[in-house]
Amino acid sequence: MKLSRSEVVHVANLARLDLSEVEVELFTEQLGLILEHATDIGALDLDGVEPTARPVPQENVMRQDEVRPGLDRRDVLSSAPAVESNRFLVPRIIGEEP
Amino acid sequence: MSRGLPLDAFTIASEVRSHERSARSVVEEVIESIERGDSEIRSFVSLMAESALKRAEVVDEIVANGCDPGRLAGVPVALKDNLCTKGAATTCSSRILEGWIPPYDATVVEKLRDAGAIVVGKTNMDEFAMGSSTETSFYGPTRNPHDTTKVPGGSSGGSAAAVAAGFVPLALGSDTGGSIRQPAALCGVVGMKPTYGRVSRYGLIAFASSLDQIGPFARSVAEAAALYEVISGHDERDSTSLLKSEQETTEEALTRGVAGLRVGVVTELLDAMAPQVVSRVREAADALGLSGADVEEVSIPELRYALSAYYLIAPAEASSNLARYDGVRYGLRVDADDVASMNAASRTAGFGPEVKRRIMLGTYALSAGYYDAYYGQAQKVRTLLIAAFDKVYERFDVLVGATSPETAFELGAKSSDPIAMYLSDVCTIPSNLAGHPAISVPFGSGEGGLPVGVQVLAPALHENEMFTVGAVIERAASDARNVGEAAT
Numbered sequence: 223m224k225l226s227r228s229e230v231v232h233v234a235n236l237a238r239l240d241l242s243e244v245e246v247e248l249f250t251e252q253l254g255l256i257l258e259h260a261t262d263i264g265a266l267d268l269d270g271v272e273p274t275a276r277p278v279p280q281e282n283v284m285r286q287d288e289v290r291p292g293l294d295r296r297d298v299l300s301s302a303p304a305v306e307s308n309r310f311l312v313p314r315i316i317g318e319e320p
Numbered sequence: 321m322s323r324g325l326p327l328d329a330f331t332i333a334s335e336v337r338s339h340e341r342s343a344r345s346v347v348e349e350v351i352e353s354i355e356r357g358d359s360e361i362r363s364f365v366s367l368m369a370e371s372a373l374k375r376a377e378v379v380d381e382i383v384a385n386g387c388d389p390g391r392l393a394g395v396p397v398a399l400k401d402n403l404c405t406k407g408a409a410t411t412c413s414s415r416i417l418e419g420w421i422p423p424y425d426a427t428v429v430e431k432l433r434d435a436g437a438i439v440v441g442k443t444n445m446d447e448f449a450m451g452s453s454t455e456t457s458f459y460g461p462t463r464n465p466h467d468t469t470k471v472p473g474g475s476s477g478g479s480a481a482a483v484a485a486g487f488v489p490l491a492l493g494s495d496t497g498g499s500i501r502q503p504a505a506l507c508g509v510v511g512m513k514p515t516y517g518r519v520s521r522y523g524l525i526a527f528a529s530s531l532d533q534i535g536p537f538a539r540s541v542a543e544a545a546a547l548y549e550v551i552s553g554h555d556e557r558d559s560t561s562l563l564k565s566e567q568e569t570t571e572e573a574l575t576r577g578v579a580g581l582r583v584g585v586v587t588e589l590l591d592a593m594a595p596q597v598v599s600r601v602r603e604a605a606d607a608l609g610l611s612g613a614d615v616e617e618v619s620i621p622e623l624r625y626a627l628s629a630y631y632l633i634a635p636a637e638a639s640s641n642l643a644r645y646d647g648v649r650y651g652l653r654v655d656a657d658d659v660a661s662m663n664a665a666s667r668t669a670g671f672g673p674e675v676k677r678r679i680m681l682g683t684y685a686l687s688a689g690y691y692d693a694y695y696g697q698a699q700k701v702r703t704l705l706i707a708a709f710d711k712v713y714e715r716f717d718v719l720v721g722a723t724s725p726e727t728a729f730e731l732g733a734k735s736s737d738p739i740a741m742y743l744s745d746v747c748t749i750p751s752n753l754a755g756h757p758a759i760s761v762p763f764g765s766g767e768g769g770l771p772v773g774v775q776v777l778a779p780a781l782h783e784n785e786m787f788t789v790g791a792v793i794e795r796a797a798s799d800a801r802n803v804g805e806a807a808t
Contacts, residue, residue, distance in 0.1 A: 237639060237683040239676055240668040249680055252738055256681060259739060260628040263701050264693065273699030274706060276530045277516045277755025283559060297423035303653030310648050313659050
C-alpha cells in the first residue's frame with residue numbers, strides 16, 4: 223500500500239500537525255510500510271463478521287441524577303495556558319476572515 | 321544489581337504495622353537511594369519526596385494510634401507518569417503536558433493510599449505510552465539496570481527499571497499492547513495486565529481506550545498479586561469498569577499448584593523468537609509438566625494477524641484521544657493568529673515523532689474512504705481473534721509463551737525502524753485485543769545473561785489460574801537458579 227505525499231499532507235491537516243518537508247517525506251515512506259504490513263488482514267475475507275469495538279460486553283449504567291461536587295474550578299484553570307475571568311482564553315474566533 | 325532497598329513489600333508492611341520500622345524511615349531511605357542511584361538508570365521523571373514523607377507520617381500516626389493503615393502500610397510505590405496525581409506533575413513523558421498539574425487523583429492512587437502505600441515518584445515512559453523501549457520519552461531514555469547499554473523495554477520502562485533496580489518493591493504501569501509485560505521481561509521482574517475492566521482507568525491518561533489497562537510490577541508473583549488486589553474493583557467513574565468483578569483473594573491461588581491444570585504452549589508465541597527465549601519458555605513448560613500440569617503444544621493461527629490489527633486500532637483510538645491536546649485547556653500552547661493555527665502549532669511543538677506517526681496513522685485509518693478497509697477490517701480481526709481464544713480455552717485453562725521475542729536490545733537499535741520496534745509487542749498484543757489477563761514471570765536468562773520472561777495468558781476474569789501458574793514458574797526458576805549456583 224503506497225501512500226502519496228498529498229495524502230500525507232491532507233491527513234496532517236486533519237490531525238492539526240504542521241509537518242516539515244522532511245517529515246512528509248519520512249511519513250510517506252513509513253506509513254506506507256506500516257500499511258503494507260496490514261495487507262495480511264486486508265486479504266482476509268471477513269464478510270459477515272461483526273466488528274469488535276471493546277473486548278468485554280457492556281451494559282448501560284444508570285444512577286440517580288443527584289448533585290455532586292465537581293472539580294475545583296481554580297485547580298482546573300490553573301493549568302490552562304491562558305485564562306480570563308474564569309474562562310479558557312483562545313485567539314479570536316468570531317469575526318475572523320473565512 | 322540492586323541499587324536500593326532490597327526489602328519486599330510484605331516485609332515492609334509487616335514491620336511498619338508492628339512498629340519495627342517507621343514508614344518515614346522507609347520513605348527517607350527510598351528517596352535517598354533514588355537520588356543516589358537513579359542518575360544512571362533514569363527510571364524516575366519526578367520524585368514526590370515532600371508528599372511521600374507527609375503521607376508516611378500519617379501512616380506512622382495511624383500505627384501509633386493502634387489502628388491498621390492497610391495491607392501495604394508504608395510500602396513505597398512508583399507510578400508511571402500517565403497516572404494522575406493531584407497536585408503533582410503528570411507528563412506522559414511528553415512536552416505537551418509539561419507543567420500540567422492534575423486537579424484529581426487516579427482511582428488507583430486513591431486505592432493505594434487507602435491501603436497505606438506511599439507514592440514516592442513518577443516513572444519515565446515512552447511518550448504517551450507509544451513505544452517499546454522508553455526511548456521516545458521527551459525526557460530521554462531509561463536504561464536497563466541489568467546492562468545500562470540496553471533498553472528497559474517499554475512503554476512502562478521506568479516502572480520496570482525502578483523495581484528491577486530495587487528502588488521500590490512495587491510500581492504501577494499501563495499495558496495497551498504489552499507495555500507492562502514486555503519491560504517486565506526485559507528487566508527481569510514480574511509484570512501483569514489484568515482483564516480489561518478489572519482496574520479503573522479513571523485518571524489514566526488515555527492512549528487507546530479499548531485496550532489500556534493498569535497493572536502491577538513487582539519482584540515476585542505474590543507481591544504483584546497483592547498489588548493487583550489492592551487496585552482492582554468496580555469504579556463508577558470508569559464506564560468500562562466491570563460491574564461484577566469481585567476478585568476472589570489471590571492468596572489461595574498462589575499456593576494451589578498446577579496439578580491437573582491444562583496448559584497450552586502456543587506455537588505462535590514461540591515461532592521466530594530468539595533461540596534462548598524459546599529454550600527458557602520450553603523449560604518453564606517442562607517444569608509445569610513436572611509439577612503435574614497437562615502440557616500440550618497448541619497452534620492459534622489467528623494470532624499472526626494480531627499485530628496488524630493492533631497497529632490500526634491503537635493508533636486510530638490514539639488519534640481520537642490525543643485530539644484533546646489543542647493548546648486550550650492544559651499543557652503547551654504555541655501562540656498563533658487564529659485558533660486552528662494555534663492548535664496546530666501547539667501540537668506540532670508538543671508531540672514527538674512517534675506520537676505524530678501514530679496520530680497520522682490513526683487519522684488515516686479513520687479517514688473517509690479508508691475506514692472500512694483499515695479500522696473496520698481490524699475490528700473484525702479482533703472478533704476473529706477472540707473467537708479463536710474462546711475455542712482454545714475450551715481445551716486449556718491457561719496458555720504460555722514468550723513475553724518478548726528477544727532479551728533487552730541496545731539503545732537506538734530500533735529507533736529508526738518503526739516496524740522492527742512494533743514487532744517487540746508481537747507476543748503481548750493478542751491479550752490486549754481480547755481483553756484477557758496475562759503475566760510475565762522472569763525465567764532464567766538469554767543472550768548476554770539478560771533476563772527472559774515467560775508469559776502466562778488466561779481467559780477473561782481468570783487471573784487466579786494465571787497467578788497459580790506464574791507462581792509455579794517462579795519457583796521453578798528459583799530452583800534452577802539454586803542448582804546453577806550450587807554447581808558453580
